[in-house]
Amino acid sequence: MLVAGDETAARRGMGDNSAMPLPETALAPLDVPGSRPRLAPVPRIRLAAATTAGRLAARASRLAGRGTGTAIQGQVMLKADPQALAKLLHGRRIAMVSGTNGKTTTTHLLAASVGAALVDRGWGGPERIVHNADGANLHGGIASALSKKPGADIAILETDERVVADVVRLGRPEVLVLLNFSRDQLDRHHEIKALARAWRNALISAGDEGPIVVANADEPLVVWAAKEAKQTVWVDTASTWLQDAVLCPQCGGTLLRIEGEFGKTWRCRDCELAEPTADYRVLGDKISTPDGSLHDPRLQLPGKFNISNAACALAAAGVLGIDPDVAIAGMQTVTSPAGRFGTAHFGSTTARLLLAKNPAGWAEALPLVATDTVILAIDSAAADGRDVSWLWDVEYEQLAGRRVIATGPRAQDLAVRLAYAGVDHVCLPDLGQAVVGHTEPVDIVATYTPFQRLRKMGGLA
Amino acid sequence: MSAASSGSDKRVEVVLIYQSLLGIYGDRGNATVLMKRLAWRGYDPVLHVVEPGDPLPETGDVYLLGGGEDAAQISAVKALKQDGSIYRAVDRGAAVFAVCAGYQILGNTFTIGDDDTVTEGLGLLDVTTRRGPARAVGELLGRWIDHSGEEQWITGFENHGGYTTLGPDAKPVTQVEVGIGNDGTGFDGAQNGTVLAIYPHGPALARNPALADHVLELALGTTLPPIDRPEITELRRQRIAAARS
Numbered sequence A: 001m002l003v004a005g006d007e008t009a010a011r012r013g014m015g016d017n018s019a020m021p022l023p024e025t026a027l028a029p030l031d032v033p034g035s036r037p038r039l040a041p042v043p044r045i046r047l048a049a050a051t052t053a054g055r056l057a058a059r060a061s062r063l064a065g066r067g068t069g070t071a072i073q074g075q076v077m078l079k080a081d082p083q084a085l086a087k088l089l090h091g092r093r094i095a096m097v098s099g100t101n102g103k104t105t106t107t108h109l110l111a112a113s114v115g116a117a118l119v120d121r122g123w124g125g126p127e128r129i130v131h132n133a134d135g136a137n138l139h140g141g142i143a144s145a146l147s148k149k150p151g152a153d154i155a156i157l158e159t160d161e162r163v164v165a166d167v168v169r170l171g172r173p174e175v176l177v178l179l180n181f182s183r184d185q186l187d188r189h190h191e192i193k194a195l196a197r198a199w200r201n202a203l204i205s206a207g208d209e210g211p212i213v214v215a216n217a218d219e220p221l222v223v224w225a226a227k228e229a230k231q232t233v234w235v236d237t238a239s240t241w242l243q244d245a246v247l248c249p250q251c252g253g254t255l256l257r258i259e260g261e262f263g264k265t266w267r268c269r270d271c272e273l274a275e276p277t278a279d280y281r282v283l284g285d286k287i288s289t290p291d292g293s294l295h296d297p298r299l300q301l302p303g304k305f306n307i308s309n310a311a312c313a314l315a316a317a318g319v320l321g322i323d324p325d326v327a328i329a330g331m332q333t334v335t336s337p338a339g340r341f342g343t344a345h346f347g348s349t350t351a352r353l354l355l356a357k358n359p360a361g362w363a364e365a366l367p368l369v370a371t372d373t374v375i376l377a378i379d380s381a382a383a384d385g386r387d388v389s390w391l392w393d394v395e396y397e398q399l400a401g402r403r404v405i406a407t408g409p410r411a412q413d414l415a416v417r418l419a420y421a422g423v424d425h426v427c428l429p430d431l432g433q434a435v436v437g438h439t440e441p442v443d444i445v446a447t448y449t450p451f452q453r454l455r456k457m458g459g460l461a
Numbered sequence B: 001m002s003a004a005s006s007g008s009d010k011r012v013e014v015v016l017i018y019q020s021l022l023g024i025y026g027d028r029g030n031a032t033v034l035m036k037r038l039a040w041r042g043y044d045p046v047l048h049v050v051e052p053g054d055p056l057p058e059t060g061d062v063y064l065l066g067g068g069e070d071a072a073q074i075s076a077v078k079a080l081k082q083d084g085s086i087y088r089a090v091d092r093g094a095a096v097f098a099v100c101a102g103y104q105i106l107g108n109t110f111t112i113g114d115d116d117t118v119t120e121g122l123g124l125l126d127v128t129t130r131r132g133p134a135r136a137v138g139e140l141l142g143r144w145i146d147h148s149g150e151e152q153w154i155t156g157f158e159n160h161g162g163y164t165t166l167g168p169d170a171k172p173v174t175q176v177e178v179g180i181g182n183d184g185t186g187f188d189g190a191q192n193g194t195v196l197a198i199y200p201h202g203p204a205l206a207r208n209p210a211l212a213d214h215v216l217e218l219a220l221g222t223t224l225p226p227i228d229r230p231e232i233t234e235l236r237r238q239r240i241a242a243a244r245s
């Protein structure tokens, strides 16, 4: 019987893939369909009951107007069967993506790549893939997504930073993408290094059973965690956000930024930790692959940071044995991952929705703002972080000259920030009031909670 | 009055110390606030952003310290002691304003890490910090008596694991109505002369313009005319209500 408490037996139970001829990467690539057993025929009665309980809860939540109910469904399911996540993960081939910013988009890009590869080879298509596409990325959200597609043998999972260790342990993913680490919600995560340490420890305990890690070589904390993986594919993402990485995570020494062949690189002054040589590189709006060829992703998504996300997705697709051109063709179908960059309509107003969850996210989003009137929506619900001190780490000064509308429950905090930034603004805390009546298109940048509300109000969810 | 030494009596130098170490969450906002409040009054403010390895300016009027993680606290203390300039600044009457971890390192000793290693601070405030029974996270509201004897509310967000005890040479800044403050016994912050520190972290001065002006007045040795910004008044009303709810 398969239970999460007896993982070794579970592993052995998956058994016969040791007899499979493996390629040089020691991975069964995607082009061997069914290379792992499908969802194992283990006792699933309790799980089935848990799934039903979860569905009922989700429907109740939807009826009560509290969102899609995905996370609640998963929570109820996990309460009914604490092993549900382990069981749901079991027997699937798993790729997962984590990091502070960009994980929803990168997961969408990777899922689209895998879907394109399956179609390209004639081995099915998206029906084989389960993906928590709505961005519900904690235990419950992942369990809920998996329960909806029991037959899908490939799981592409966006995973919250705090859940990475559990999914690595329970699901034995083949590839783990680690994007970046920045300060986010400090009222909950007191030290970002503690999160990096959890990733690192998960990879150390997984050992040879662990995933191949695709990691952002620009970020010292990510490198420190990822170098413990059995194998790492490094991506030079050409990141520009450096405020959150100052001290060496390995020795506490000072990190030096030095000019290298491909722009800025970093190394520790006091120990050997240094930026690894990249396998994939972001070069302007193009991406170079390990064979030295240059690819132009031509995404439908705006912004340099999405080229970085695409580079990481491309590297992960490479680990799964997917040809870069096929992967990119898949990525080009992605338009609005979980509402991001989507066009919403509020009465006669047409608005583009941008999500920015923390200073690094705002630094990416604000330069994309292209409209004369811009709406900024701020909240401090649990999902946004209760503390809005981060407003002072964002360069709102760059909005000077535009008409800014501050909205959301913490609009007044933003209004004070804008006053000190010398940016003219009006403060309309009510979201509905802020978004209606614009004759020209507007860009809206929002923190998590108002973003989700605006998605629904604007017909994007 | 230190501003006079710089040649123009309208020039005021604000020094933002080690943002990379002590700028964990919006702490630079305190510099933004001071600079703007000086500019609004016709001063000619100059901002120095100093990183470890670079010398602190000897002509600063206000020195600002923000919050940071354990390892960063140690590095900051080491670099500031090596530099030495902050001691000379206090001796010549410049103001020092610190929040959160910056407050802790101004003290005699503080603890870091899971094993609570006792670490020596800068010794500019007569306080000691030890790990508290529970992390203090949330809105803080405290009563502050300004120099004219008027009662003001200090509102902020605290997030600290260390609890701070005051020695005889430090006096608390506020009487806490909501929150933990120094150690849960009813007071927050410490002041000794022109050195002033509180637990509300990040851009604490953004919500507390009277305290911001008080820091400037400590530095300049003058009284500043009030500035009325309705958006700040409204924010204070909201945050004070939120702290009490």
Ligand SMILES: [Zn+2]
Residues within 6 Å of the ligand: A248, A249, A250, A251, A252, A253, A268, A269, A270, A271, A272, A273
């Ligand atoms: Zn080092």
